[in-house]
Amino acid sequence: AWSLTPLSLPPSRPPGAPQPVPAPVRPAAAPAFRRPPAHPSGERPPAIPAAHLPTHVAVIMDGNGRWAQQRGLPRHEGHRAGARAVREVVHGALEMGLRHLTLYTFSTENWSRDREEVDAILGLLRDEVADNHFRDLDVHMRWHGRAGRLPTDLADLLQLRERTTRGRTGLTLTMCIDYGGRDEITRTAAALARRARAGQLDPDRITDEDFARHLPHPDMPDVDLLWRTGNEQRTSNFLPWHSAYAELHFTPGLWPDTDRRDLWQAVTAYTGRQRRLGAESPNPLPL
Ligand code: FPP
Numbered sequence: 001a002w003s004l005t006p007l008s009l010p011p012s013r014p015p016g017a018p019q020p021v022p023a024p025v026r027p028a029a030a031p032a033f034r035r036p037p038a039h040p041s042g043e044r045p046p047a048i049p050a051a052h053l054p055t056h057v058a059v060i061m062d063g064n065g066r067w068a069q070q071r072g073l074p075r076h077e078g079h080r081a082g083a084r085a086v087r088e089v090v091h092g093a094l095e096m097g098l099r100h101l102t103l104y105t106f107s108t109e110n111w112s113r114d115r116e117e118v119d120a121i122l123g124l125l126r127d128e129v130a131d132n133h134f135r136d137l138d139v140h141m142r143w144h145g146r147a148g149r150l151p152t153d154l155a156d157l158l159q160l161r162e163r164t165t166r167g168r169t170g171l172t173l174t175m176c177i178d179y180g181g182r183d184e185i186t187r188t189a190a191a192l193a194r195r196a197r198a199g200q201l202d203p204d205r206i207t208d209e210d211f212a213r214h215l216p217h218p219d220m221p222d223v224d225l226l227w228r229t230g231n232e233q234r235t236s237n238f239l240p241w242h243s244a245y246a247e248l249h250f251t252p253g254l255w256p257d258t259d260r261r262d263l264w265q266a267v268t269a270y271t272g273r274q275r276r277l278g279a280e281s282p283n284p285l286p287l
Contacts, residue, residue, distance in 0.1 A: 056102065057224065064081070076124070142162050188211060225270045
């Protein structure tokens with residue numbers, strides 16, 4: 001190919017002529033992202049300085065089934081309405097400037113539901129991910145969960161979204177699908193055991209940091225705020241390693257009725273908490 005390419009040389013310069021100034025190299029333009037659509041009420045997020053925001057908010061989206069039941073609808077309609085709430089809350093997270101939002105979307109235990117409901121949830125997820133609602137927004141999408149049990153087309157789509165949004169630095173949206181906290185910890189322990197067997201780690205010297213480095217997503221930050229809707233007060237095998245010091249927030253509303261203002265309220269409540277992380281109270285109460 002090179003032998004067929006005509007050589008183009010710069011024109012010869014007379015001696016003493018000034019050196020040509022090279023054209024400035026312009027940095028590649030950053031992709032322009034759309035702003036999320038505003039809430040229909042026109043409400044804006046509370047003005048919380050970035051340093052006071054939780055870095056990582058994790059959500060257990062509970063109440064889809066009850067929402068449908070209350071309306072005499074099949075359960076999958078509750079999940080469909082739940083997907084609308086997801087879009088709404090992602091818009092609110094972007095408006096507020098959150099960095100990490102992680103959603104408990106389908107747990108390792110959810111396989112035990114009726115085949116029909118499982119198929120409906122997985123089908124809905126496939127449609128949502130295929131529709132690519134966040135394509136113009138500064139959202140990096142990720143999937144956290146077991147590989148190998150999801151339908152291949154869904155797994156492929158999730159991996160495609162992850163690859164094509166990798167450079168985005170606004171909000172990291174992690175969808176936990178076929179995720180279980182004990183499964184995550186067991187897989188991490190297995191990874192450590194393999195390294196120890198290979199003589200690369202001394203089992204007597206394994207630290208918290210070693211463990212965290214072997215998690216399936218070692219770069220996922222600790223959860224600051226764990227929010228569950230649906231009037232239940234449990235954490236249900238969701239991110240047990242990352243939530244060790246999370247502030248817990250339980251709300252009575254059902255997930256499909258949730259909108260971005262509920263997220264803003266949850267974060268505002270979080271900013272009023274005193275996080276001591278095991279240290280003494282900075283403001284001890286008078287006796
Ligand atoms: C829990 O409610 C919800 C689920 C198991 C499914 C969550 C899925 C979605 C919100 C759909 C779309 C998600 C994304 C990320 C696009 P439940 O069925 O246990 O409710 P119940 O406690 O009232 O029965």
